[in-house]
Amino acid sequence: MKYLFLTCVVVILIFPSCKQEESLPEISQETIARHMAVLASDDFQGRMPCSPGEVKTVDYLVEEMEKMNLNPGNGDSYLQDVPLLEIDTEMTSDMVINTKGGVMNLKPGEDFVVNTERAEDDLSWEDTELVFCGFGIVSEKDNWNDYADMDMTGKTAVVLVNDPGFGSEDADFFKGNTMTYGGRWSTKYDFVDDTGADGILIIHEASMAGYPWFVIQSSWTGPQQGLAGIDRSQDARIKGWIHLEAAKELFEKSGQDLSSMIKEARKPGFQPVPLDATASVSIESSYSTCISKNVIGIVEGKKNPEEYILYTAHWDHIGIGTPVDGDSIYNGALDNASGTSTVLAIAEMHANVKTPPDRSVIFLFVTAEEQGLLGSEYYAQYPLFPHDQTVANLNMDGVNPAGIMNDLTIIGMGHSDMDDVAAEEAGDQNRYVLNEQEPEKGYFFRSDQFSFAKKGVPVLFASGGYDHRKKGKEYAKQFLDDYTASRYHAPADNYDPENWEFGGMVQDGQLYFNVGLRLANSEEWPKWKPDSEFSRPVKLKN
Numbered sequence: 001m002k003y004l005f006l007t008c009v010v011v012i013l014i015f016p017s018c019k020q021e022e023s024l025p026e027i028s029q030e031t032i033a034r035h036m037a038v039l040a041s042d043d044f045q046g047r048m049p050c051s052p053g054e055v056k057t058v059d060y061l062v063e064e065m066e067k068m069n070l071n072p073g074n075g076d077s078y079l080q081d082v083p084l085l086e087i088d089t090e091m092t093s094d095m096v097i098n099t100k101g102g103v104m105n106l107k108p109g110e111d112f113v114v115n116t117e118r119a120e121d122d123l124s125w126e127d128t129e130l131v132f133c134g135f136g137i138v139s140e141k142d143n144w145n146d147y148a149d150m151d152m153t154g155k156t157a158v159v160l161v162n163d164p165g166f167g168s169e170d171a172d173f174f175k176g177n178t179m180t181y182g183g184r185w186s187t188k189y190d191f192v193d194d195t196g197a198d199g200i201l202i203i204h205e206a207s208m209a210g211y212p213w214f215v216i217q218s219s220w221t222g223p224q225q226g227l228a229g230i231d232r233s234q235d236a237r238i239k240g241w242i243h244l245e246a247a248k249e250l251f252e253k254s255g256q257d258l259s260s261m262i263k264e265a266r267k268p269g270f271q272p273v274p275l276d277a278t279a280s281v282s283i284e285s286s287y288s289t290c291i292s293k294n295v296i297g298i299v300e301g302k303k304n305p306e307e308y309i310l311y312t313a314h315w316d317h318i319g320i321g322t323p324v325d326g327d328s329i330y331n332g333a334l335d336n337a338s339g340t341s342t343v344l345a346i347a348e349m350h351a352n353v354k355t356p357p358d359r360s361v362i363f364l365f366v367t368a369e370e371q372g373l374l375g376s377e378y379y380a381q382y383p384l385f386p387h388d389q390t391v392a393n394l395n396m397d398g399v400n401p402a403g404i405m406n407d408l409t410i411i412g413m414g415h416s417d418m419d420d421v422a423a424e425e426a427g428d429q430n431r432y433v434l435n436e437q438e439p440e441k442g443y444f445f446r447s448d449q450f451s452f453a454k455k456g457v458p459v460l461f462a463s464g465g466y467d468h469r470k471k472g473k474e475y476a477k478q479f480l481d482d483y484t485a486s487r488y489h490a491p492a493d494n495y496d497p498e499n500w501e502f503g504g505m506v507q508d509g510q511l512y513f514n515v516g517l518r519l520a521n522s523e524e525w526p527k528w529k530p531d532s533e534f535s536r537p538v539k540l541k542n
């Protein structure tokens with residue numbers, strides 16, 4: 001290396017046109033750590049959109065972009081307004097369920113969590129009839145309708161989380177254990193809206209949902225945000241979740257057995273089953289609109305400036321909430337101060353490469369991911385740079401804190417040529433590519449890359465995490481399981497340099513930089529695989 005350099009210096013002296021083979025810049029661990037310590041500090045209050053924590057976060061991002069001389073991505077501004085409707089719902093009663101086997105009194109938070117997406121003060125169910133509607137999925141492609149032949153007007157659907165493929169061990173049936181788009185809770189909400197039902201209760205089963213009950217409590221109580229300006233007057237009024245134990249009791253008291261019902265629900269031709277039970281509950285909501293911000297900067301390309309590589313990371317988290325062990329600030333260090341910090345570090349590298357890239361490189365920090373991918377959804381609906389000129393989206397959400405890994409695990413593998421691009425770069429780091437290990441959790445639909453996939457932009461969402469280079473697979477698994485069980489969406493998701501090995505963040509950050517730089521300096525257009533459901537933009541409600 002040294003010799004090569006010296007040779008070139010000598011040659012430059014003689015022939016000034018000698019172009020030194022530029023070695024790739026290296027991402028700085030200190031930079032990632034420095035940003036993360038700030039963004040995940042208590043001072044930033046868990047970075048809830050439209051809170052004082054947002055102001056601090058957005059100011060910080062803009063200042064950092066200015067420092068690295070990134071160009072503003074929205075005219076002369078680094079900001080894109082994202083209008084949000086915030087609804088703060090209080091569950092003001094127990095949920096009283098009348099069954100033929102007796103009355104159940106479910107406690108808010110403990111046994112159920114409900115709220116509304118409608119801007120209305122008071123809403124209630126008064127003896128709404130409960131109907132078991134399988135997985136709550138309607139899919140023409142799969143010839144599937146869990147609401148078949150059932151008039152749902154005024155009734156409430158009780159549905160399973162995930163999709164019928166889960167546990168089927170048949171990869172061709174709703175993609176087996178891989179969660180399909182219809183398995184997402186948000187899609188179930190959309191489906192039920194089309195039936196005229198009064199409401200929906202999703203049965204929480206931890207392995208099928210991919211997270212424990214407390215995530216339902218922490219995520220779905222307190223103020224909820226949606227995009228403003230969407231007509232919800234015809235939507236189901238009350239929506240939410242019921243605890244597995246409560247659901248089991250409900251089925252039992254209705255003379256049914258939940259586990260055999262789950263089996264029925266997996267069979268093609270399943271028909272909704274009235275539970276011979278009614279539910280009553282009241283909620284009170286206050287609502288307001290606010291303007292949150294996406295933050296965007298760009299490094300202009302030199303040769304093809306109107307083709308774009310789009311990096312994303314969500315800056316928001318869930319703010320201040322129910323205290324756990326005396327801590328009420330949900331700092332979101334990994335989720336997603338880590339991705340935000342790493343993309344900031346990557347942005348600085350792209351801003352400083354000696355030769356400007358051929359294509360432009362965009363850095364978009366989106367808001368309200370935790371509220372349902374709202375910031376990226378808004379950008380996807382109102383793009384500042386055209387989607388058909390956007391070569392790829394590289395999204396980071398939760399960067400690996402466990403140390404250097406042998407794997408690069410791709411979420412949503414098999415959808416596009418981005419798999420191959422990532423695999424080559426991973427190979428250069430002596431890593432192998434791994435398909436996602438918990439495909440039932442539907443991670444592909446749970447972060448911002450999904451908003452771009454729906455618009456036809458090929459995406460990369462990948463990180464190491466399952467095969468620790470020094471400590472092995474068992475250690476890596478334990479680390480991940482501990483995070484999911486006690487830190488994910490909990491106040492314990494703190495900046496924790498003592499227990500982290502930053503090597504994994506450096507490794508993934510470097511890979512993301514390398515992939516971005518390679519695409520920025522090429523004429524490659526990664527394509528969707530023909531059988532991906534995203535090979536064409538998907539038409540969705542919002």
Ligand SMILES: [Zn+2]
Pocket residue numbers: 314335336369397398447
């Ligand atoms: Zn996240």
